[in-house]
Structures are given as C-alpha cells and as structure tokens.
Amino acid sequence: MKIQLINPNTSADMTNTMAISARATALPSTQIIPSTPEHGPKSIECAFDEAIASAALLDLIEQGKQQNVDAHIIACFGDPALDAARELADAPVIGIAEAAFQMASLISYRFGVVTTLSRTLPASEHLLLKYGHQTHCCSVRATDIPVLALENIDNQAYQLLKTECLAAIEQDGAEAIVLGCAGMSNLVNQLSKELPIPIIDGVTAAVKLAESLHQLGLQTSKTGQYGKRISKPFIGRYAHWAS
Amino acid sequence: MKIQLINPNTSADMTNTMAISARATALPSTQIIPSTPEHGPKSIECAFDEAIASAALLDLIEQGKQQNVDAHIIACFGDPALDAARELADAPVIGIAEAAFQMASLISYRFGVVTTLSRTLPASEHLLLKYGHQTHCCSVRATDIPVLALENIDNQAYQLLKTECLAAIEQDGAEAIVLGCAGMSNLVNQLSKELPIPIIDGVTAAVKLAESLHQLGLQTSKTGQYGKRISKPFIGRYAHWAS
Amino acid sequence: MKIQLINPNTSADMTNTMAISARATALPSTQIIPSTPEHGPKSIECAFDEAIASAALLDLIEQGKQQNVDAHIIACFGDPALDAARELADAPVIGIAEAAFQMASLISYRFGVVTTLSRTLPASEHLLLKYGHQTHCCSVRATDIPVLALENIDNQAYQLLKTECLAAIEQDGAEAIVLGCAGMSNLVNQLSKELPIPIIDGVTAAVKLAESLHQLGLQTSKTGQYGKRISKPFIGRYAHWAS
Amino acid sequence: MKIQLINPNTSADMTNTMAISARATALPSTQIIPSTPEHGPKSIECAFDEAIASAALLDLIEQGKQQNVDAHIIACFGDPALDAARELADAPVIGIAEAAFQMASLISYRFGVVTTLSRTLPASEHLLLKYGHQTHCCSVRATDIPVLALENIDNQAYQLLKTECLAAIEQDGAEAIVLGCAGMSNLVNQLSKELPIPIIDGVTAAVKLAESLHQLGLQTSKTGQYGKRISKPFIGRYAHWAS
Amino acid sequence: MKIQLINPNTSADMTNTMAISARATALPSTQIIPSTPEHGPKSIECAFDEAIASAALLDLIEQGKQQNVDAHIIACFGDPALDAARELADAPVIGIAEAAFQMASLISYRFGVVTTLSRTLPASEHLLLKYGHQTHCCSVRATDIPVLALENIDNQAYQLLKTECLAAIEQDGAEAIVLGCAGMSNLVNQLSKELPIPIIDGVTAAVKLAESLHQLGLQTSKTGQYGKRISKPFIGRYAHWAS
C-alpha cells in the first residue's frame, strides 16, 4: 500500500526525520511517500501557524489523491485540517495526535503528553476533549523546546524532555507518555530505553493505523460530516479548487 | 470606534447584506468597515471551505490591524480561524456563533440553532461544546438551504426556515432561536415578527459585544494561548508572514 | 434606556460604589437607577444570606417593572434569584457573574476568578458549571476579605487581592481575571494598571450587556422556563404577590 | 428521634397529606413534626415561588432547631433553599428530590421522573445535574397537573399521571419512577399496584434517609460549604436574623 | 428483616469485623447474616482479585436468595459484581461504595475518599464517575496499607490513615471522609472522635440503606438492565448455573 506522510510545515529536514521513523515501522509492502508543502511556516507552534498551513496541506492531500495513495497521515501534533482533509480525500486520513492517544489508551490506564511550547498546551487539551481521551490523560506538560530545535536536538534539550517525562510519571501518575510533536519521533527509542514506561510517537502509530484500516478494507465514510465537499466558485490563489 | 466586519467568504453581496445589518444596529459613533477576501470560496459550507478561507481571513485581520480598528468580527457561523485571529490581532476578535450563543443564553433557558446544510450540524455542535453552551441548546436544525441561496431568498426558502424554527419551538422546546448563518442577518426582523420567541443574529450580536468590550477598555489577553505568534520563516504564497 | 441596578444586600454604600462604576461605563443615553432592598442582610456571603435576600430582591424587580426600566441587573456575584427575576420581569435580567464570565471568555482562553471568602468558592464553581464556562476557567481563588471590608478597602486588603490575582496568573495560567464581588468594581482600574492581564468587573460588564440586548431589541423569552409565573394565593408577609 | 417535615408551601392540607405518608413509613420511635410556613405561596411551581418561599422555610428550620429536632426534611421537589438550610441547621437536612434520586439509583439502572407542570422540567434536570444523577435518569416528564389539584386528585388527573408513567416505561426505558411532587406521596401505593416497576416518593425516602443518618451518628459537616453562617446586620422583615 | 452481609474475600476475620460493625448499627429487628466465600482471594486489591472473586460472590447471592434474605450487601469497596448480583437477586443489592458516597453527599458538599493501595485509586475514580458522585468528591487518597494489615491494625498504620484524612481535609477541602475499605469499618468511631468532620463507613451505610429500602417496600426493578438472567447452558465449574 502507499501512505502519504504529510509534514504540514515547510521544514524538509523534519519531513526526512519522520519519514525515517515511518519507514522503520512500516511493513515491507508499505511505501511511505513523504510530502512537504511549498507554502507556509517552517514550524507549527500556534493556532496562527496551523491556520496558515492548512490550505497548502490540502493541496498535498489532493496530490496524494492523484497518486492513488491508500492513506494520508497528517504529521503535526495539532492534527491541523483533519476534518477538511477527510472531506477531500477518498482514502482514510489519520492525525498523529489521535493515533498516539489511541495507542496509549490500549496499553495504559492514564497517559501523559509531553510537548514543545507551553502555549500549545490548551490545543492539546482541546484535542483530548474532541477525541474523548481526556479521561485517560493525567498530564499535559510542555518542555518549551521550539519545534525547530528538535531537528538537531542537543543533550540539554534532550535532558529537558526526559525531565518532563519523569515529572509526568512521578508527579502525575502517567503510565505511558505520548510525545507531542512529530519532530520527536526519532527520540522514541532512546527515551524508551531510559524510561520505565512505554513511549508513544504519533507518526509510527499513525502508520500502523493506516495499514490496519487498509487491511480491514475500511475507508472514510462519505455519507455525513466527511461527505464530499460541495462544488462552488473559488477565486484568487485558491482558484484551482473551483468546480 | 472602528469595527472591521470580515465576511470570510468571497461573496461581496453577502458582505453588503451583513454590513447593512451591522450598521443598523451599531451606535452612531461606530464605524463598520466591511471586508471581503480576495482569495477563497464563494461560500463556507464545510470544513474544507473553512480551512481554505482561513489564510485569506488572516490577511484581512492584518489589514484591519494596519487600519487601527478597535475590534474585528469574523462573520461566518463556524467562527473560522478565531483562535488564530486572536493571536494575530491586538484588538478583540469576536465570532458570530459565540456572540449569538451568549445573547441567547441571557434571555432564554434553552435555545435552538437553525442553520443551512445538514452537514454543518456537527460543526455547530462542536462549537456549542467548545464554548460551553451545549447545556443551553436544546435543538440544532438544518434547513438544507445553500448559503448562496440566502442572498436572494425566495418565499419557499423563507417558509422552510420558518418551518424549522417552529419545529425547534414546538418539538424541541426552544425558547429563542439563533440563526446559524451570517447570510440570514437580514431575515431577523421578519422572523421576529412572525414567531413568538426572540430571534438572534450573530452579526448584530457581535457588533454589540465589540462595542461593549471597547467601552469597557478590554482587549484580548496576550499572555497565554492568544499571545503573539512566534517569528519564523514562511515561504511561498505566505512569505509575507515571514519575520 | 433605563437600567435598574439592584444591589441585593442592604448596604447603601455598596450600592453607591457600584452605581459610580456603572455610570462611568454606561452610554450617555443610559440612565442607571440604583436600587437597595429595605429587608435583608448587609452583605451576601453564603447560601443563607442569598436565600434571605431573594424575596426582597424580587420586590425591587417589581418596582423596576412599575418604573418601566428596560433592563434589570442583579449585582451580587452569586447571581441570586436570577431565574425567578426572569420569570417576573418583562425586560431582560442580567447577573453580574454570568456577564463577567461572558466577557472573560471573549478575550481569554482560560480565565481566573478571585473572590471574597473561601466558603463561596463552591458557589462560584456551581455557577461556572450552570452557565457552561467551567472549561474556560482555570482558577477560582478566595482572598478571605469580607464583603463589607471592600467598602473602604485598606492597602493590606488590596495587596491581598492583588496577590491572589498574581497567583491565578502565575500558578494557574489565568489569562484574565474576573473579580468575584460587586463591591470590587471600584478596584478594576487600579488592578488593570498594575497587572499584565485584563481585569473584568461584572457590574460594568452587565451594564454593557443590558445596553446590547436593548439595542438589539431582545427581551427575555416568555414561552418556556422564564414564562410568567402562575397566579395563586400568597399569605403573610408575601400577601402582596397574591393574585 | 424527631424529624421536622417542612412543607415549604402554605397549603396545610398538603402538609397533612405528606405527614400521613411520612408517619406510615417512619419507625415507631420516630416522631414526625409537620411544619407549614405562615408566609408565602400556596404552591411552588416555578423559580419565583421557590425564591419567595425560601426565607419563610428558613424560619421553620430555626424553629425546628429550637425544638432540637434530629433532622429536617424539605418536602418540595425543587429542594428549595437546601444549601442555606444546611448552613443554618446543626442536624442533617434532606431534600426530597435528592432522597428519591438516591433510592431510585439503588434499585434501577435508569429511572424516570414524572412531575407536575412542564415548566418545572428544566428545574428537575438541573437538580439531576447538580446531584450527579443525570446519567441514571432516562426520562423527565410532566403531567401538567397543577400542584394544588393533587390535593383532591380526581380520576382523570390520576389517569394522566399513570399515562405519563407508562410512557416513561415504554418509550423511555424507565425501570423505576420517581414522583416529582411531595403532593403525590399518597398516590405511591395505588401506582405501585398498577404499574410493573417500583414507584418512589421523595417524602418517605427522605424519612428513611433521615433515620439512617441519625442511627449512623452522622451530622452535616460544619467545616466547609455548610459551615455556620457569618454574623451580620439584617434589617426590615428579616431583622430577627441579625446578630 | 434479614440482611446478607457478603464479604467477597475469603478472610473470615474480616467478615467478623464487618459483621460486628453491621450489627452495632442495625435495628434490633434486623438479622445480619455474614457470608464468606469458599473460593477466591484472601483480599481484593486489584481488578484481577475482583474478577476472580465475582463468581463465588454470586454463589453467595444465590445462597442468600435460598434463605429468603430481604437484602444483600456486597462489602468490598470496589462494589464487585454489583450489576450481576442485581440481575440474580430478587431482593435489593447494595454496594458499600455507592452507599458511602450517598451518605457523604447528604451531609457535605465535597467529600474525600481515603483508601488502601495507590493502585486502587483509578477504580475509586471510576466508581465515582459511574455513580455520578465525581463532582461531590474533591479528594481520593491512598494510604498504601494492604487490606489484610487492617485486620490487626497497629498504631503506625492507624496514624498513616489519620494523616491522609487530615491531608484530605486541609489540602483538598474535604468536608467528610469516606473510608475506602470494608476492613476499616471498625476504625470509624476512633477516627470520628479524633477528626473534626464526619467519617463514613460503607458497611454501616449499606445496612441503613438496606433497611430503608425494605421499609419502603422497594425491590430491584426487574424490567430492564437488572431483569432476570437468560437461561442457558453453563459447563465446568459453573455447571450449577445451567438451566
């Protein structure tokens, strides 16, 4: 099967990082197609960045559709434009936050989320509420490491991340940790070795869920909320969507 | 004071309609500055339309900021990009759904929402949940009138709208009705005359809340979730946001 | 328009304080009619005080009705007898807690409440739940300053209040502060100058919402929960309500 | 033990009716002291009636306190002034709605409430939310029988009540029925015979809970929310509360 | 009346302890029939223990049924197999956690739970959610005293228990304490003397509720969720249930 792995920010280095993680976990028969937008912010760290990134992300979904991919992954922890992408796509679309929360709730009673900037905490809490996982989450913590600093994470930042994971475990009772940024996917192995509880990365979790849906023959339902978008005029830089 | 009234879709006729409503309700000292994007869909009827409209909407917020407006109104019932706009703006930003729900909860115990397409119902329910008004709302109903058909609404469509309002009252116990589309703002007067309960339009409600915040000297808090966005590279058609 | 500003406790000094705040914020065309009950407690600090104050408060609503006021404000942070007053009145009735929560949720993602006595904390939490604002409130803190001490607040008490506001900001992440007592309305200006986030007073917020509803032509819905009370015998000191 | 059975409305006939029910269920060693206010409405059917009845109800609580009763029951389905009464009293205070909901949840998975007027439905729903029993309640239905008509209920009204009970069972899946008015306590026996599920009356339920708390040696906690009220001036018709 | 008091673990000493408490509180006319299973764990401290204990517990319910008991009490704080027991029994079945939460919510606004092992905390929280009492509970604390150590509790363990009760009061605002283990029922008296707030034991609370239901003539509803189990084949060590 073909999985389009969309990095919604314009940092190609980050796309590479997550593609390495994705390929390491994918089945041999799964082809990972990494995808980086040509328009938008270099990192996504607030609602503004997310709103700007959304339209270019949908262009990538359309590209993936033309390439007949069997699933799309939106690899940014805010799951930007997930509902819109599900309307546009025929194949399933999976957000990495939703994927990680699902895996965490299968192997722990209460999990924690450790993410980048403090200002993204309410966004994580909103996703937990939207998906229904807030009762399973006992801790949402920020490291205040900027997203782009994760690309070449130094030891100081790594220790900061590990410290917050430990605080989630010891102070908040977290039994598993969800890493709250696609850019952390290359740190899972080391953290898993150094911490006494499971560490979950949304990118690899999403790859497995995409494969699962494909093997189950399940596609996004097109009858209700995720039904095909309505044809209408679009102008200006979005005129290509007109129909 | 100056209020920027943003119609997030590209239909200038709809901008005019809502500007007439807004001016009719505004204080004499309030200047309404209508604003229509140059890019995007002619109407917003699903998550896809909303996602595409968001970036151009933020360009308009920036324009309003340059014009030193005292408040911004996002006049689309999905309150698109509201959090992003609050990060970007210095002045308060008000969504018409949030505004209408607030007014409704002051004058009724249980209100109903009557909106356009069935497929937008979950989006309305999500907003009710997000804002905390779901316990005050007893009815969310669709007319399946497309947004653009509201511009020159014929009698048949009007009767359809009225029928759903009556159903909300009689079957669901609604004590007030929130109209679920900015394009319905010119129908408030007639519906108010013909129905036994208050009818609430978000555009005019938002104008009053914008004036209220201004007179109270209240601005969006910039310390937490709505703090200023972080400077970073942007490329492609969003390169103007780079800093 | 005429707004009846009801202080539900019998302290005329407090009525004066809040009338000054209300007039300072009201439009020039708005007449503020302060109203103090002849029966009841000098301050309202628990459910008992609130229950005793309710009947006299409803006498004042009836008085306002006779004077053809266009809106009634109940200026006590517990919003006592709000539902009953809405049944009795024709014009809208606004509680200052509900008003303050609404304004706070328009300009912050998470607000805090700083109030008087610790024993009123559960009452504030109950109002947040009832109105649906509990998800937007991250902090409810008491200063343990008695209500009447607010009339001539000394520096020590002011510092105590400021300290709790700072704790709400720094420890709980509050992005705006709602002052939890009508008697604090004269402290808004000083606190706003000394603290980095918006400070919201329910009295002035309610004045603006009353003006807003009036200008929108909205009245309390009389069809359901707030429908006119049923005529019936009343005896003893409430015989004047018989009909 | 001595239980004060307070009927918060001024209808002595209704007090007698409920006293008969209470005595029929009480232990031989329990003395039921019926209590009717000298001030207030003849029946309680809306928030206005409830607010007016509250102060006189608290006078009765004080009377009961002087008589050293071991528990107070507030026998009106809205549980008026319950929190205030708990602050005032030393002995436990039990509301009949809370009592009935508790008994219902012990013997059924989902119960229904059948009450008097439609306009009281939101009040019942609010109590269910406040006490936490909303998940156990699958049906809240009104008969639109006025409270006073229950005193000498004719066959037509009885059939109406039975019809709504049956609808709650058959349409809503109710496994037990809570009768939503103290004035229905004399109908429990007949309804229990004619309906296939348990029928619960709050008056008798409250008597049993009052006896239970007494035998367990449990009193209202006076350390927090229900701590003693604060001494302060009261004027006018409530001057007797000054201290 | 006859109440079957089931200790779901196989420790006969613990059955004796709780039978002493139960008898001390029961009416003279109430016969307490203690019941200990012949199969299962010596204490119940996790979901595994609870699952193993359930089948033997249901054998005891059947025994009680043969003895025509008027109520069954399941005296383990996890309320194991409560729904199953209600399906099986004709008489009411009461769990001690549900009973204790009900009594606590009648005499306090916010109560705390102090229990045995930390690992049982999520189970307590789940029960609070299931029964709807989570809003009334402000504190769930573990002492990490093993259940069997309660049989001959030494002073050190008692002090530990008292310390957590005090922390619930002082740090969490608990106004009453629910003891989270049937094995603590003999400590209620001493703790009540030494602590300033009511202490509630589920065993005695359940005895009173069982007597209350009996005197009210209320039985478990057999029409819905608790309807009689369906006849079907059972094999192996459960063949005696076949029918």
Place this chain on the structure above:
Amino acid sequence: MKIQLINPNTSADMTNTMAISARATALPSTQIIPSTPEHGPKSIECAFDEAIASAALLDLIEQGKQQNVDAHIIACFGDPALDAARELADAPVIGIAEAAFQMASLISYRFGVVTTLSRTLPASEHLLLKYGHQTHCCSVRATDIPVLALENIDNQAYQLLKTECLAAIEQDGAEAIVLGCAGMSNLVNQLSKELPIPIIDGVTAAVKLAESLHQLGLQTSKTGQYGKRISKPFIGRYAHWAS
C-alpha cells in the same frame, strides 16, 4: 507473532467463526491461537454471564502467557475482565469493543452500534463512556437476536440486523456501524456490500491493533493501574492463583 484469540463464552462454534475472520485479516506472519474456556456460560448476554465468565477467561490469559503469545484479544463485545487481564498479562490485551470504537472514530464523525439484546444497551453505553467515545456515537440499537442464534443466522435474523443498521443510518445519522457482538464477525462482508457506509467488526479490528502494538514494540505499562497483581492466598477452585 502469536495472537491469542479468546472467546470468553464456551461455544466452540463461535470460537471457530471468529477465528476464521481473524485469520482472514491477519498478516501471513501472524499466528491466531483460538481459545475457548472449559468453564462458564454458552453465551454472554448480561452482567451475570460476564461475571461468571471472567475467572475462566483469566485462566486462558495465563495459558496464553505460558505459550508466550505476543498479544491477547478478548472477543466479547462487553470487553469482560479487560482490566484484570491487563494486570495479569505481560503482552498487550485488547477488547473488541474498544478496538471497534477506535477504528470507527478514525473513519466517521458519528458512528452507530448495532448489537444483540436490548438489555445489553446500557452496557454498551457504559463502555462508550469509559473509553471516551460517547461523543462519537450517535446510535446504540438492539436487534434482540440472541447471541447463539448468530451461529447459524437465518435470513430473517439477517434482515433484522440490516434493518437496524439502516435505522441507525437514516434516523440517527450514523456514518459507520460497529457490530456489537463477536458472533457477527462473519456478517461484515455481506453487510458492507449491502449498506452504503463502513461496517466495523471488533474481532478483525482487534487483530490489526494487536499487530500494530507488536510492530511498534509497545507493551502494557506495568507501572500503575495495570501493574502486576499482588501475591496472596487464594482458596477453593481458585487455589491455583495462590502465590
């Protein structure tokens, strides 16, 4: 990898049916080890059946552990003894209801559940609440087909099932259907062909999630709620658990 597929009821025919489904979906490298208990009910249709089935189910988990399986699936829609099994096992344990809800929420906004007997509806609703999926579920419907009748389902029963699926779609707005019984897993293909929306079976969904967790290297967290059970005496027919 080796997946133990546990049918918690004693019907070997049903075990075979679900094993066929499981093998058809599993990867070639996955070995499905079907497992049927020697003790317990032939079908699980109420809380009583579930409680009796739990201990034998845990014996099977222990067997699987001895066989070094890499995951255990509990293939009964009530997810019986799931928490207990997670405490006992080292490998992940997946319940088919949780698995099906997760898959449904990835491909639909609102899904429906169509199950066997009406009396199991509250159990399904409880699971939705426990797992946090209640906001995504718009419909829970029963067919009143007994579980064992599914083994050789005739056309009449199949039509009944299809009718309820259609009602969920048309009346309740379901965008996907979760089949509420492991015994329905062989009907997925036919229903998927005849209905316009995705049909989800928990058995196959659980197989894919088990494979996913294995490939991600994730195991049940043993630090908190699912930590190893505490050694203690067990007697009678459970003496083999003593340690």
